[in-house]
Amino acid sequence: MAVLNEEQEMLRDMAREWTVNESPVTEFRKVRASGEPEAFNRDAYATMAQMGWAGVIIPEEHGGSDFGFLSAGLVVEELGKTLTASPLVMNTVAASAIVLGGSDEQKARWLPRLASGEAIATLAVDEGPSHDPAKIETSVSDGKLSGTKAFVHEAHGADLFVVAAKDGLYLVEKGDGVALTTRKLTDQRSHADVTFDGAAAEKLANGGDNLLDDVLDRARVLTAAEMLGMAQQVFDDTLDYLKQRVQFNQVLASFQALQHRMADLFADLAQMRSAVEAGLQAVDAGFGVARAATIAKAEANRVMHTMANEGIQLHGGIGMTDEYDVGFYLKRARVLEQSFGSSSWLKDRFSKLSGY
Amino acid sequence: MATQIEPATQTDEDAFRAEVQQFLADNFPAELKGQSNALAGVDGPTNETPAQTKWREAVGARGWGTPTWPKEYGGGGLTKAQAKIIDQEFAKAGAYNPIGGMGVMMFGPTLLEYGNEAQKKEHIPPITRGEIRWCQGYSEPNAGSDLANLQTFAEDKGDHYLVNGQKTWTSGGQWADKCFAIVRTDKSDKHKGISFMLIDMDKPGVEVRPITMISGTSPFCETFFTDVKVPKENLVGEEGQGWTIGKRLLQHERTNISGGGSLARLMGQSLGDIAKKYQPTGADGELADAVLRDKIADFEIRWNSFLLTARRAMEESKAAGGVSEISSVLKKLGTKLSQERSELLIEIRGLQGLGWEGDGFSDGELEAVRAWLFGKATTIYGGSTEIQNNIIAKRVLGMLDHQ
Known part of the structure; x- marks a missing residue:
């Protein structure tokens, strides 16, 4: 755990207390059972916004707290631990696009509402099942945006889409010219293909040539923070289980073959935490962001992948049942691994950034 | 996370940085630029050039090779922040720290914690000046991962111990002046029968044989002790405390290996x-x-x-x-x-x-x-x-x- 200041410790403790008491995995089960495509609890999200979580990276003049990405990551990590279904990550990423690239007018119009939870925004970049921001066909003419975005996270609850077109990022409100086709994925969260057919669009004109990369790097570090919480929880749950499950008249935790696997996972988790926190800190420092975010998401992918698999295996048969939570983490993990950069895509980017 | 720098101490740090820069300008021989510390390594004998000797003596006199160790035993008596400045300025100038080896990395910190006043006065200052090479007498043929199984025995002879046994994987044993060793003083208790003592490598009865490794080098040795007399004042801590002290030393070793x-x-x-x-x-x-x-x-x-x-x-x-x-x-x-x-x-x-x-x-x-x-x-x-x-x-x- 990074060394935190007092505000950050308070924020993390508050998030931990709320998720454990008010949003345990049973709440996610309720969301799943409801079958609603937007797949989150509006009341819970309103509470989260009231606690200031939707505005952590939004400047104070626009109704946020401007605590930064490490702080936002602390909240997201806690939410990841209990698989809290909410648009908080995507809303934060979309807000960052407006912070970085919006005009004064755009900021004044949207940021206070995104911070208060009155409105929800998300990011729509990819046009196929694999992350590939270099391959965008969506285009804009005369302020009308057309194109289809694939598997947009939290699309159903979004009032505002930050959409990547060939020549930059645009704001598109839900409504005329915006149509959603639900794509139910294994994590039971909100995903949809979004077709824009001449939808009214406003360009985010101030972010420079790297705006899309900058926003995606923020998506990568926050997604990695959610995965960090998930990996930590799978590790903790698995360790608890090994300490209480008895076979051959011994608790499983006493078997050396299992002890060494847990030691390996513990070391992996330490690496993941270091990489994710460094990615969040790089965004706050505004230095070496591309590289740090790539490392953060690559390590999150690697460790979460193994952790989910080992979590199931070490739980044995009950890990395969819907009654136990560990399977939910596996299903969410794979969705996040494929979002904003698979492992092979990230390694390719790392090589390019390193000049080989 | 970025460390907060107090404005009040910033000026002090700048002044100290200037002092280090001046010291380097006055003392670091240009011909050594980019070299590493030959004395600290365990992979070769020491044949210091006059320039290397001059540099080692200059750093040793200030205690800057062991910057955070207490001044009364020859250390620098400096803060961690100042030690970092030395590190940074040496690196910038292409200068190595000529004070190193097992004495600095492992034995010194352990003796500072567990040694008595006389032991610290005798052994720490030569380490801070880079004059003495220490080696580690831990592993034995039948005590590797199961280190506490060690059998080298130190028999109480009144004013001294008589040590018999064999150590192995003694890094740099063939070049070492002294050895910090864990030996058995009590055969009835596996862990509490272990004591930590200091043995001079030039004493009669100490024999060292280098082991050739798959890399072709011989950085490790077998060390044989046959009726070696070790004075009682070379016992560190109490009899039977050796496992505790020895493990503490290993923490320093791990930090360095990683x-x-x-x-x-x-x-x-x-x-x-x-x-x-x-x-x-x-x-x-x-x-x-x-x-x-x-x-x-x-x-x-x-x-x-x-x-x-x-x-x-x-x-x-x-x-x-x-x-x-x-x-x-x-x-x-x-x-x-x-x-x-x-x-x-x-x-x-x-x-x-x-x-x-x-x-x-x-x-x-x-x-x-x-x-x-x-x-x-x-x-x-x-x-x-x-x-x-x-x-x-x-x-x-x-x-x-x-x-």
Whole structure:
């Protein structure tokens, strides 16, 4: 755990207390059972916004707290631990696009509402099942945006889409010219293909040539923070289980073959935490962001992948049942691994950034 | 996280930085620029040049080779912040720290903690001046991972102990002046029968035989003790306290093996940059072999997160005033990744990366081969990876012993 200041410790403790008491995995089960495509609890999200979580990276003049990405990551990590279904990550990423690239007018119009939870925004970049921001066909003419975005996270609850077109990022409100086709994925969260057919669009004109990369790097570090919480929880749950499950008249935790696997996972988790926190800190420092975010998401992918698999295996048969939570983490993990950069895509980017 | 710098101390730090720069200008011989510390290493004898002697004596006189050790025993008596400034300024000037070796890394800190006043007065100052080489008498033929099984026996003879037995894997034993050893003073209790004592290597009855390793070098020795007289004042702590003291010393050893000491030096050259010299690249400057390129990126990402982990462990320790719980994983991770790096370097260089000797290979290539082979020891010594896994599982994760 990074060394935190007092505000950050308070924020993390508050998030931990709320998720454990008010949003345990049973709440996610309720969301799943409801079958609603937007797949989150509006009341819970309103509470989260009231606690200031939707505005952590939004400047104070626009109704946020401007605590930064490490702080936002602390909240997201806690939410990841209990698989809290909410648009908080995507809303934060979309807000960052407006912070970085919006005009004064755009900021004044949207940021206070995104911070208060009155409105929800998300990011729509990819046009196929694999992350590939270099391959965008969506285009804009005369302020009308057309194109289809694939598997947009939290699309159903979004009032505002930050959409990547060939020549930059645009704001598109839900409504005329915006149509959603639900794509139910294994994590039971909100995903949809979004077709824009001449939808009214406003360009985010101030972010420079790297705006899309900058926003995606923020998506990568926050997604990695959610995965960090998930990996930590799978590790903790698995360790608890090994300490209480008895076979051959011994608790499983006493078997050396299992002890060494847990030691390996513990070391992996330490690496993941270091990489994710460094990615969040790089965004706050505004230095070496591309590289740090790539490392953060690559390590999150690697460790979460193994952790989910080992979590199931070490739980044995009950890990395969819907009654136990560990399977939910596996299903969410794979969705996040494929979002904003698979492992092979990230390694390719790392090589390019390193000049080989 | 960025450390807050207090404005009040900033001026003091600037003044100290200027003092270090002046010291370097006055004392560091230009011909030594870029060299490493020959005396600190365990892989060769010492034949100091006059320039090297001058530099060692200059640093030793200030105590700046052991900057945070107390001034009364020859250390610098400086703060961690000042020590860091010395590190930074030496690095900038291409100057090495001439004070090193096991005395600095392991034995000194342990003696400062457990030694009596007379022992500290006698043994610490020569370490701070780089005058004495220490070696470690721990492992025995039947006490490797099960170190507490050691059998070397120190018999109480009134005013002295009579030591008999065999140690092995004694790093630099053939060049050492003194040995810190754990020996048995009581055969009835495995752990409480162990004591920590200091043995002069030139005493009658001490015999050292170098062991040739797969890397072709002989950095380790077998050390035989036959009726060696060790005065009672060379016992550190109480009789039977040796296991506690010995384990404390191993914590210092682990920190050093994992590279917790100095991260900047561990970074090394990017494997991608090396690969571009040995492997074809496309018009875009990218490695043509996409599989190798992926392997290199995969490694470099994990290597980076290891370095971040080591940095995090240091920051956490500093903030908490104790050892971070992840310090136990650093040795395991760092050694494994270093070995992986050596293997990948061979794949990048092909057979050119497996040269044993001869003009057809650069110094860098030949050194990498020896380092690859010698590096196999790093997951075995200082508590093998399997022992580290036991420590993590039992002490950190609270997993119980099998009943």
